[in-house]
Amino acid sequence: MSETKDKIVALADRLVRTKGFNAFSYKDISGPLEIKNAAVHYHFPAKADLGVEIVDQDVAKFIAQTNRWKSLPEEEQLVKLIDVFRRHSKEGNICLMGSLAPDFETLEPAMQAKVQEMANGILAWLSHCLEEGRKKKRIHFKGAAKTRALIIISNLQASLLLSRVMGPSAFRHIAEQLLDDLCHK
Amino acid sequence: MSETKDKIVALADRLVRTKGFNAFSYKDISGPLEIKNAAVHYHFPAKADLGVEIVDQDVAKFIAQTNRWKSLPEEEQLVKLIDVFRRHSKEGNICLMGSLAPDFETLEPAMQAKVQEMANGILAWLSHCLEEGRKKKRIHFKGAAKTRALIIISNLQASLLLSRVMGPSAFRHIAEQLLDDLCHK
DNA sequence: TTGTTTACTTACTACTAAGTAAGTATATTT
DNA sequence: AAATATACTTACTTAGTAGTAAGTAAACAA
Numbered sequence A, B: 001m002s003e004t005k006d007k008i009v010a011l012a013d014r015l016v017r018t019k020g021f022n023a024f025s026y027k028d029i030s031g032p033l034e035i036k037n038a039a040v041h042y043h044f045p046a047k048a049d050l051g052v053e054i055v056d057q058d059v060a061k062f063i064a065q066t067n068r069w070k071s072l073p074e075e076e077q078l079v080k081l082i083d084v085f086r087r088h089s090k091e092g093n094i095c096l097m098g099s100l101a102p103d104f105e106t107l108e109p110a111m112q113a114k115v116q117e118m119a120n121g122i123l124a125w126l127s128h129c130l131e132e133g134r135k136k137k138r139i140h141f142k143g144a145a146k147t148r149a150l151i152i153i154s155n156l157q158a159s160l161l162l163s164r165v166m167g168p169s170a171f172r173h174i175a176e177q178l179l180d181d182l183c184h185k
Numbered sequence C: 001t002t003g004t005t006t007a008c009t010t011a012c013t014a015c016t017a018a019g020t021a022a023g024t025a026t027a028t029t030t
Numbered sequence D: 001a002a003a004t005a006t007a008c009t010t011a012c013t014t015a016g017t018a019g020t021a022a023g024t025a026a027a028c029a030a
Helices: A003-019 A026-033 A037-043 A047-068 A074-090 A096-100 A109-135 A145-166 A169-183 B003-019 B026-033 B037-043 B047-068 B074-090 B096-100 B109-135 B145-166 B169-183
Strands: none
Touching (some): A003 A037, A003 A047, A047 A109, A096 A109, A096 B145, A145 B109, A145 B145, B003 B037, B003 B047, B047 B074, B047 B096, B047 B109, B074 B109, B074 B145, B096 B109, B109 B145
């Protein structure tokens, strides 16, 4: 991928997380990168093409990260996951899911499919992590692993949203209590 | 308030929840209501005025509802709160907070303040409900009531978002497990 | 050397957005 | 009956938006 194309995706990723997919325009990209509007269209003919690329790169990054954690004990993998969200919180970013889900119905089918793919991927990984952790008595929770995974993901996602409105302490409190609930039965 | 003004706010409320505040336009209102664009501007000169009214009405509705629940046992008040979200889930709506939080930084200061007011109001009510419920040994949880309230709100909010992407079962599973966690220790 | 591809720019189109100024019909007040 | 307020419409401006057609400079390939 060319240097410019990389820069476009990186900036667009940040714009999606800070302003929302429908709220940023190609001008928000061409301006700071000091290229013309048409140059963005050269790399990504339609905005949905850019959106798909953003989600694809995010999914790829998630898979790469979780693969690196594979040999860690499950509760530490959980801490790593929360750390990813903590970093976003510090940068004032919300997560991609939290940004794209509200606008879901306004997205093109190709993007909708990508977002669903991302959601199912994260859910599958976390379910498996929780299940294994419970087997080894390292993680403790009631109910189905998939439901618990859903709850944790929704907590992390919404905590970034709430931090926007209520300040960064919202994320800290939620993250701390979440780990306490799961690890110190 | 005039009939038209009421209709505008009701439709705009639905549009915020389905498309997002920045993604709907005055045309989405004037079209279905069969009035002109300028008629909407007559009632709400700027879009932020309409946004403030939507949040105000939602806050008023929340206060009215919680007041009606006052004499109920705390765990039943909790069920009522979850039922409000369940109704939204069934109508394909997300909650106002879930819709406005991602766009928070693009909102006018007056609207930002209203959204913060709403968030703090809901948090205060739920904290108090949990605290009282714990005192009476009707609700069981670890940690500070305010943190637990934050977790529950973030769960309900995000469960509506996730339901968009993953289907309505996401909400059902989360709501069920949430109540089980709190009420059947 | 000529042709082709890459990575753009210039200069536009078509459309949509929020917002406004001025006019009008109807109801209400004085 | 005259003045005023209410609830609009007509017709418009300004400022974006995504997207495109055609041209260009530089690198690369045959």
